[in-house]
Amino acid sequence: MPDQRASQVQPPTERAGQNPGRRLEDAPITGPVRFGVLGTSSIARRRVLPAMAANEDVDLVSVAGRSHAKAQSFAHPFGVSADADAEALIARPDIDAVYISTPTATHPEWAARALVAGKHVLVEKPIATTADEAQKLVRLAEARGLVLRENFMFLHHPQHDTVRDMVASGRLGHLRGFSSSFCIPPLPASDIRYVPELGGGALLDVGVYPLRAALSMLGPGLGVAGAALRVRPSDGLDLSGEALVYSPSGVLASLTFGFEHAYGSRYALWGSRARVTVDRAFTPPASYQPSVVLEEQDHEETFRLPAADQLACCLSSFAAAVRAGGGASPEEATWRAGAVATMELVDAIRERAVHVSVQGEE
Structure with a gap:
């Protein structure tokens, strides 16, 4: 992963010829939601990866982090792959959603990259560092019909x-x-x-x-x-x-x-x-x-x-939202509004x- 210092990154835009990712008209997901984990934080190792591995509604596919070796150490106990970097994980066609547990200042950049790649996003709280950053992510998720939630477990x-x-x-x-x-x-x-x-x-x-x-x-x-x-x-x-x-x-x-x-x-x-x-x-x-x-x-x-x-x-609620058709429902609008209101x-x-x-x- 690139340097994790804070940056004023704007959500990336699609270029001609690039894979447009998932769109509203794509075939619905009916089985477990396939997750890629981006970030090798303590909460990912202690809580989220074990929970994903034990949850029948999701399928843990791969892990990526700043260090490939550390990503491998996270992935190995669960028998899943470790991608070389964040970009490789986000580009995988066998992943439906990305869980992001990088430092807070980098949440907007990586959430935006995942959304542009057509992935649903579950991001560790808070979604961003300012309301403006949060609103930009919300608009991107709305435009693509994707689920965007913070991991406020409580x-x-x-x-x-x-x-x-x-x-x-x-x-x-x-x-x-x-x-x-x-x-x-x-x-x-x-x-x-x-x-x-x-x-x-x-x-x-x-x-x-x-x-x-x-x-x-x-x-x-x-x-x-x-x-x-x-x-x-x-x-x-x-x-x-x-x-x-x-x-x-x-x-x-x-x-x-x-x-x-x-x-x-x-x-x-x-x-x-x-x-x-x-x-x-x-x-x-x-x-x-x-x-x-x-x-x-x-x-x-x-x-x-x-x-x-x-x-x-x-995790089960997130997966249910993905299987229900993504981010177009009133319930998802409520989740997005809550994220912006918090910021x-x-x-x-x-x-x-x-x-x-x-x-x-x-």
């Missing part, structure tokens, strides 16, 4: 449907507030999430989870009232932050994220009658049995839900945030 966990049902049934009364946090301990100093040029920083890595949860629970049209970011004095990289967001109906949302905390992953919805809280909201293990806690003035109830593998659900909130937080320099803690 959105596929059924525990959140339980919460939505409580809200819809009026159990909480009138919704007044939403709070969410996703924080993790400091990372190794060499981690690429500390490199600004590669799309590093807490906002893009963990902050997008509370943002996407707020969009999922409160709906579109969210605005940013204010924000604060703790940043490194040396380069301004955000290490943690908080944002105050509001919905068109007046629900206030308080969102916390960072690389400087004991682990925490939760959200709560607070209404005029009750509050519901979800712990381990974003990264529950497949074997974890969720507990949703409902608190009323004189009553507390805990709902113990079945365990669920949210990554397996994510619009990221842009707004950057614009409005007060920067607090973290002295003596680098």
Whole structure:
């Protein structure tokens, strides 16, 4: 793969005589969706490749990365091939979709290349680093009728449907507030999430989870009232932050994220009658049995839900969308709109945030 530094790459355009890739009128995919994996990240090795190999809805075909040797080491345990480079993987005619787990700053370039080659795309979150980049990818996917989704696995966990049902049934009364946090301990100093040029920083890595949860629970049209970011004095990289967001109906949302905390992953919805809280909201293990806690003035109830593998659900949902005809459905339009809306909130937080320099803690 080429140098993974950030670049202002525009989506590549087709040239006369080039293979136009998959189009709307192409024959539908009826069997397992054949995936090529682009990027040799930790999450790809630990989570995604094993999940693909175990999922009957997808077929893991090949892996490519910056280093062919590393790609081979990823591919070997699963008995699949390793392509010489990213371009070779994307050009393969035996691949229907590309999963992208390269550094965040390179997501727009490689997602665009895959879409132009006619491949459906599942890209690690976030889809891009700005709303403008995200919107360009969305337009490209729409024009070609291709599925384009971010790998926000938590959105596929059924525990959140339980919460939505409580809200819809009026159990909480009138919704007044939403709070969410996703924080993790400091990372190794060499981690690429500390490199600004590669799309590093807490906002893009963990902050997008509370943002996407707020969009999922409160709906579109969210605005940013204010924000604060703790940043490194040396380069301004955000290490943690908080944002105050509001919905068109007046629900206030308080969102916390960072690389400087004991682990925490939760959200709560607070209404005029009750509050519901979800712990381990974003990264529950497949074997974890969720507990949703409902608190009323004189009553507390805990709902113990079945365990669920949210990554397996994510892959199966993506495959179902591909087999259903690609990106032309209203459901896919909703996924694309959510990706753009998340990045619009990221842009707004950057614009409005007060920067607090973290002295003596680098």
